[in-house]
Structure formats: C-alpha cells, structure tokens
Amino acid sequence: MDIFKSLFDRCCDAVVIVNEQAELIYANLAACQLLDDPSGVLTAMPGQDEGQLWEKQQGRLIEQSGSLLQAVLAHEPVLHQEFLLQRSHTATWLAVTSQAFHLPSLDFHGVLLLMHEVNPSPDSDDLRSSLASRDVLASLINRSILMDRIQQALQQDHQTQQGGIAILCVDITRLKTVNDAFGYLAGDRLLVEIVARLSSSLRPKDVIARLGGDEFIVLLEDIETEAAAIAMAEALHAQMATPFVINGCEIGIGLNIGISLSRAQILDADTLLRQADRAMTEAKCHFGERYRIFAGELTTSPEDTLHLEMSLKQAIEKGEMYLEYQPMVLVRMQEIIGVESLVRWQHPEQGSLSPGQFINIAERTGLIIPLGWWVLEESCRQLKEWQETIPQAQNLFVSVNMSSQQFAQPDVLDRIKAILQRTRLSPQSLKIEMTESVLINNSESIIEILAAIRDLGIRLSVDDFGTGYSSLSYLHRFPVDTLKIDRSFLENADSDYEKLEILQSVVRLAWNLGLEVVAEGIETPKHLAQVQALRCESGQGFLFSRPLNKTAMEAILQSQATAS
Structure with missing residues (x-):
C-alpha cells in the first residue's frame, strides 16, 4: 500500500505489515534484505499459502505467530525474540517488536512487526536496549x-x-x-x-x-x-x-x-x-x-514565561488588559456590520502583548475564566456606548470569544445574563464565538447550555471552522448560527484545487444547514474575489482593516456614518 511505502520505505529497520489473519500486506526493503530476500519475493510467494509471512522452513516466527498476534490485537505491545533460519541457512537472532493498529480511512486492521538483528544471547540487556531505541508506534x-x-x-x-x-x-x-x-x-x-x-x-x-x-x-x-x-x-x-x-x-x-x-x-x-x-x-x-x-536570543525564554505567568493575575486586577476591535463587513457592499473584540495586554515592561503571548498561560492557570468574563463585559459595555453616541453603530453587533473553561462553569448562563443587564446591551447585538473543540469535548452537556444562550437572543459562532473537528453531525446537532472559515483555507486557494474544493464544500454545507458564513483572513484583492465567488456573505481581514483601538474604531464608524 502506498501509505505504508511512504512511511516505512526509508526506515532502517525491517518492517513487515500483516493483517488480522497473519497474511502479509507489506514488507520494506530492509525486511527483504534481512530475510535474505533482496528480490522482494516476500511480497508474493506463488505456490505457498497466499500472503503467509514467510515459508515455514525459513524459520519459526510464522509458526508461533498465533499467540503473538493474539496478544498484539488485544492492544498489548509485545517484545518478542525469535530464531530465524535465513535462506542462506545461516542462523541469526532477531528482536521483533509488534504493535496493532487501525487505519479507518482504509478500513484496515493489522499488526506492525519491527525487526532487527541483536546479540544472540536471549537474556542480553542489549536486546532490551535495542528494542527501547525505537518508537514502535511510528517506527x-x-x-x-x-x-x-x-x-x-x-x-x-x-x-x-x-x-x-x-x-x-x-x-x-x-x-x-x-x-x-x-x-x-x-x-x-x-x-x-x-x-x-x-x-x-x-x-x-x-x-x-x-x-x-x-x-x-x-x-x-x-x-x-x-x-x-x-x-x-x-x-x-x-x-x-x-x-x-x-x-x-x-x-x-x-x-x-x-x-x-x-x-x-x-x-x-x-x-x-x-x-x-x-x-x-x-x-x-x-x-x-x-x-x-532561531536567530540569537528569542523574546520568550522559560524565565520570561514564568514571569508572565506570575504577572498575569495582577495584570487583570490592575487594569493592564485592553481591547482592540476588528471590523466585520458585508463582502458585497464592504459595509461594517459588526466588530470582533480582541484582548491585548499592556505590559509595564514589555509593552503591548498579543494573545499568542499570554492566552496559553491564562488557560493553563485558569486565569482565562476571569479574563474571559472581563472581555465579554467590556465588549458589551463598549458597543452599548457606541450605539448611544454613533448613529451608524445602532445596528452593529460585537463578537466575543469564550473559552471552554468558561462554558464549563456551572453559572455560565447567569453570568451572561448579568453582564447583559449591567451593560444594557440587547442580546441581539451579541455574538459568542467558540472553537470546535468546545462542542466536541462537551457534546452532551453543552447542547443545553447553548440552547439556553440562544434562547436569550444571542447568536452563536463556530470560530476557525475547518481546523478542528469539522463534522456534519455536530453542526446538525448543535444550535449554532455562524461558521467562521479559518484563514488557512484562503491561502493559495486559487492554485490549490483541493483547498478550493474544501472551501466550496464548507459553504454548501452552511447553506444546507441555514448558517451564515464568515471568511477570516481576507488580506488581498485576490482573497476578496475568491470569497465573493464562493458567495460568502461577510468577512474580515487586513484588506478591510487591522484590529483597531477604541479611538481608531470610533473614527471609522463616524466616517461611515458621515458617508451614508
């Protein structure tokens, strides 16, 4: 099979693949040479039982493979040593390590046998050392x-x-x-x-x-x-x-x-x-x-990471966090219809830090929970302020990311309700974004929570669609309104037929389910043309605007109001 050839042809050890009936499926060149069969006769043995590992007179491994395969197929890695009589009638010891595996895309269950010559002493420590020097799973x-x-x-x-x-x-x-x-x-x-x-x-x-x-x-x-x-x-x-x-x-x-x-x-x-x-x-x-x-000293050393971890809790308490806003536009008219709020950290020593420099730390320490609630409330408060002072902002929405840890909180619904009450923002003006992993990892418990949030009038978005667990089944089951297509799908989509097909399939899938499609990462006129050809309703990206601070975002909204 091609997948086995691409994986094992360059492997120095002898690799043999058999199916559940111990029938030979594949042997690499090293296996043919080790078994004194450089012509590749292992792959086809006319006159013998089709697909047997090798002829019985060559050695004892095939005779004893029953117990070996039985243990392996029970998902127990087996360290096995066998005496093999090669065709040249010389004796050698082989260390054989076995692992069961399954390739669902090929509907194939089999066993990988990894073999190499070892010291002939069965009790030799060198044998176990040799076996330990290989990663059996990936060879x-x-x-x-x-x-x-x-x-x-x-x-x-x-x-x-x-x-x-x-x-x-x-x-x-x-x-x-x-x-x-x-x-x-x-x-x-x-x-x-x-x-x-x-x-x-x-x-x-x-x-x-x-x-x-x-x-x-x-x-x-x-x-x-x-x-x-x-x-x-x-x-x-x-x-x-x-x-x-x-x-x-x-x-x-x-x-x-x-x-x-x-x-x-x-x-x-x-x-x-x-x-x-x-x-x-x-x-x-x-x-x-x-x-x-690598180019000399990098900005994020282990010491820097530890320092950031210690500083993050204080940063939330001291008000060092702030938001930027990236416009989301109607692709056809290039009119702003909403904004996505993005958190930043104004570090007193390192300056402005992007989410990539501290979000992982926040998730690891649990600080993502208070940080996430602050982002949601500040986003709602800011949009309400714009709606009251800028006529063009009255119909805008704000899109806010929520982490899986926030959704796991028992009072998640009460917190969202309280934030809407304090900020006086209409639920229809709020979109909550989540990653695909939130849906998959909490598939049973999350349905009730999402349905209750949606009943408030809040719209729900799946962020970075296509990078996680893109499955029709969960989209059909979960109460979501919008798919945000990950920016990676637009890269080279004009020359990558496979990517273009995936994009088209995603858009068709969304239409069939009655979902809105938002294209992320629109950075060039070519990207825009691709999105328009796919008939995506809305999008965001550097072609329209980079993330902006409050003042710059207000200026754009004011100018759009003046132009209209």
Missing part, C-alpha cells in the same frame, strides 16, 4: 539515536565545509485534544497518518524522529541556505492542508515549526536541538506564524 528513531545522527552530521559538515544541516522542531497541534475526546487509540491512529504525510515530503536522506507526545524532529543535511529550510517547513505545512478522518470526524491538524541552522561555532547536537525547540516555542506563542527561525 521512528528516538532522541538517543537522533542525537548521534545530528552529531555525525555536524562533524561531517565541519570537515567538508559543504552544504549545512538544519533541524526542524515540529509541534503537532490538537493531538492532546484528540486523545482526550476520542481516546488514545484514536490518537495513535491519527499520529501514524500524520507521520506518513510528513515523511512523504522528506528526501530519502532526511531523518525524522519522535521525541515523544506531539513533538517531532526532522534532520536535514546538505541545506545550503535558510530558504531551503523554509521551503521544507512550508512543504510540511502543505501536507496538513487536508483534514484527517478519525471516528467519522474530519480533524484539522496544524504545525508549529522551529528551525535551527548549523553554524561554524556550533559543534554539538544538544545546542542545535535546543535552538530549534526555542524557535518552535516562539512560533507557538505567535498565532498565525507557520515557522520561526
């Missing part, structure tokens, strides 16, 4: 082997002075959320498919390793320029453009990539790896950045 090398490979590449680069090396630290977004929502088996299946896509963009000599969890490292050799490393980062991003399908849900996955390039003074793998990790952390803290290249 990728781990940190210890990776560090050796990086060090070798650095030394060779230093000796030859030709080319160069780059390290890409790749963070997979939403993997933890998938594990929490669907279970770890679903997360493992997703991980295998992610690695298959990433691997398909790499050159044969490139190395990909899993450091654990949702973090991967890509080692690139013969990288002469920064642009070449960036091109590879963009290629990895492109592989994530199409959503994955897990348990019937389309799951959008994003990447945060940090890039570190070898320099003459860098001669150790640890330094290069730490630099890539720091760059990845920096990219993660700035929403919308596809990658970040």
Whole structure:
C-alpha cells in the first residue's frame, strides 16, 4: 500500500505489515534484505499459502505467530525474540517488536512487526536496549539515536565545509485534544497518518524522529541556505492542508515549526536541538506564524514565561488588559456590520502583548475564566456606548470569544445574563464565538447550555471552522448560527484545487444547514474575489482593516456614518 511505502520505505529497520489473519500486506526493503530476500519475493510467494509471512522452513516466527498476534490485537505491545533460519541457512537472532493498529480511512486492521538483528544471547540487556531505541508506534528513531545522527552530521559538515544541516522542531497541534475526546487509540491512529504525510515530503536522506507526545524532529543535511529550510517547513505545512478522518470526524491538524541552522561555532547536537525547540516555542506563542527561525536570543525564554505567568493575575486586577476591535463587513457592499473584540495586554515592561503571548498561560492557570468574563463585559459595555453616541453603530453587533473553561462553569448562563443587564446591551447585538473543540469535548452537556444562550437572543459562532473537528453531525446537532472559515483555507486557494474544493464544500454545507458564513483572513484583492465567488456573505481581514483601538474604531464608524 502506498501509505505504508511512504512511511516505512526509508526506515532502517525491517518492517513487515500483516493483517488480522497473519497474511502479509507489506514488507520494506530492509525486511527483504534481512530475510535474505533482496528480490522482494516476500511480497508474493506463488505456490505457498497466499500472503503467509514467510515459508515455514525459513524459520519459526510464522509458526508461533498465533499467540503473538493474539496478544498484539488485544492492544498489548509485545517484545518478542525469535530464531530465524535465513535462506542462506545461516542462523541469526532477531528482536521483533509488534504493535496493532487501525487505519479507518482504509478500513484496515493489522499488526506492525519491527525487526532487527541483536546479540544472540536471549537474556542480553542489549536486546532490551535495542528494542527501547525505537518508537514502535511510528517506527521512528528516538532522541538517543537522533542525537548521534545530528552529531555525525555536524562533524561531517565541519570537515567538508559543504552544504549545512538544519533541524526542524515540529509541534503537532490538537493531538492532546484528540486523545482526550476520542481516546488514545484514536490518537495513535491519527499520529501514524500524520507521520506518513510528513515523511512523504522528506528526501530519502532526511531523518525524522519522535521525541515523544506531539513533538517531532526532522534532520536535514546538505541545506545550503535558510530558504531551503523554509521551503521544507512550508512543504510540511502543505501536507496538513487536508483534514484527517478519525471516528467519522474530519480533524484539522496544524504545525508549529522551529528551525535551527548549523553554524561554524556550533559543534554539538544538544545546542542545535535546543535552538530549534526555542524557535518552535516562539512560533507557538505567535498565532498565525507557520515557522520561526532561531536567530540569537528569542523574546520568550522559560524565565520570561514564568514571569508572565506570575504577572498575569495582577495584570487583570490592575487594569493592564485592553481591547482592540476588528471590523466585520458585508463582502458585497464592504459595509461594517459588526466588530470582533480582541484582548491585548499592556505590559509595564514589555509593552503591548498579543494573545499568542499570554492566552496559553491564562488557560493553563485558569486565569482565562476571569479574563474571559472581563472581555465579554467590556465588549458589551463598549458597543452599548457606541450605539448611544454613533448613529451608524445602532445596528452593529460585537463578537466575543469564550473559552471552554468558561462554558464549563456551572453559572455560565447567569453570568451572561448579568453582564447583559449591567451593560444594557440587547442580546441581539451579541455574538459568542467558540472553537470546535468546545462542542466536541462537551457534546452532551453543552447542547443545553447553548440552547439556553440562544434562547436569550444571542447568536452563536463556530470560530476557525475547518481546523478542528469539522463534522456534519455536530453542526446538525448543535444550535449554532455562524461558521467562521479559518484563514488557512484562503491561502493559495486559487492554485490549490483541493483547498478550493474544501472551501466550496464548507459553504454548501452552511447553506444546507441555514448558517451564515464568515471568511477570516481576507488580506488581498485576490482573497476578496475568491470569497465573493464562493458567495460568502461577510468577512474580515487586513484588506478591510487591522484590529483597531477604541479611538481608531470610533473614527471609522463616524466616517461611515458621515458617508451614508
């Protein structure tokens, strides 16, 4: 199968895939060579039982595979050692590590067998050490082997002075959320498919390793320029453009990539790896950045993060938070119909901080709850003030993001009612935005809450649609009014047929469900033309306006009132 070839063809270890009946599905080149079968006869054995792992006279593994496969299919990783008589009739010991897996997109259940030669002593500690040096799930090398490979590449680069090396630290977004929502088996299946896509963009000599969890490292050799490393980062991003399908849900996955390039003074793998990790952390803290290249000291060190965490609670109490507003317009007339409120932090030492620099901290510490309620109340208060002083603002709405932690509060409905009462804002002038994960993670309990909020007259929006769990089933079940299409779908949509098809499908889906569609990230006339061709009713983006402070937003509203 192509998916197995793209994933395992460059793997140094022997990899064999069998189905639930122990029938051979795939063997990579290393497996053919290890089993003394370089011609690839493993893939087809005429005259034998079709698909058996290999002929019984070659060894004992197939004879004992019953208990092995039974344990593996019960989802118990098996460390197995077998004596194999190769066709040349020489004896060797193999370490065989096995893992069951399922690819729902192919409706395939099978077992991965990872094999390599080991010390012939069955009790040898080297055997377990060898087995531990591989990530069974994705068949990728781990940190210890990776560090050796990086060090070798650095030394060779230093000796030859030709080319160069780059390290890409790749963070997979939403993997933890998938594990929490669907279970770890679903997360493992997703991980295998992610690695298959990433691997398909790499050159044969490139190395990909899993450091654990949702973090991967890509080692690139013969990288002469920064642009070449960036091109590879963009290629990895492109592989994530199409959503994955897990348990019937389309799951959008994003990447945060940090890039570190070898320099003459860098001669150790640890330094290069730490630099890539720091760059990845920096990219993660700035929403919308596809990658970040390490260039000396970065702005967000671990010490900075700890300091921000300690300062955030005081910032809320001291009034250091403020709002900016981005206009939302009717695409056809380019007329402002509402604003989205966006929180900022006026840090006394670091200046204005964007949400990407503190929202993760707020969520981790629980401070997102008081911060979120402050944003909602200040947004309602400000719009009510504009409605009373600017005629053109009377029919505007304000759109406010609410976190999953706010929705989980037992008094969420009472708090929203109280804020509307204090600010005297009509519920019809308020839109509440939520991410797709809010709906999926709380699918049963959230329906009642959303229905009650909607009964007040408040409209509900799904933000960044297409980057999480884009499933027709939840859109049909949940009382939502608006889909906000994520900005990533507009990037290169004119030349990317697959992206364009997804966009068209999303818009048709919204129409069929009676939902409004808002396009985010309209930054160029070409983007606008695409949105108009798709017949999206409204949108927002830098082409119309960047987020504005209160004074600048008031000036635009006043000028629109004068023009009308």
